[in-house]
Amino acid sequence: MGPETESGVTVVVVAGGDSPTPEEIARLPANPIVVAADAGVEHAAAAGLAVAAAVGDMDSVSPEALAAAEQSGTRIERHPADKDQTDLELALELASRLADRVIVIGAGGGRLDHLIGNLAVAASPRWFGVAVEAWLGDARAVVVHGQRTLSVEPGSTVSLFAVGGPARVSTTGLAWALDGEILEPLTSRGVSNQATTSSPQVAVSEGVVVAIIS
16 A cells, blocks of 8 residues: 655655665655665665755765766765764755655664664654655554544554653544543553554644554
8 A cells, every 4th residue: 555645745765774675666756856864875876766965974875876966966965974963864854844745765774773763763743744754664654743644454553652752642443443542652552553444544632653554
């Protein structure tokens, strides 16, 4: 099943973790604005994506790939290696200024700390008003500020996690509904719910929730 349908401008952020799969590339909207984070420059080039801007300390991308991107018109925003923000966070800052919707691909990649950090950054309340989601192999992590309609296969597993603090959540289209109830962080109450329709809704009146669709 494809991603949620959102109006407005979509930016695809290509992170420097795992290379995006052909299936992920095929599911992207046509002609997206692409922002690459460091080695994401090479992942995007391999996938045939034209990169509008590349950000990061550029310590993981080859000079040849960077030069080729710049020659093709990519704007390079180079940051010091000794910085407080990850390259993905810098890319999301740029993307959030341009987009109504951001799709992050290539955010996985072997290191558990990178994966946790990437999900934490994607769920930041700084991107409030922007529909952010990360594609991670067979799973999608959809950030919910306010309300989102998910696009899923009926019967899919949908797990809800409060991020950064308690979240007040209501749902429709899930087997075990929540009705203005509090999900606490660091608990498993929202794990392994199940979609009963192809378009369940998750509404968050307080806090932030990440819906993991697998």
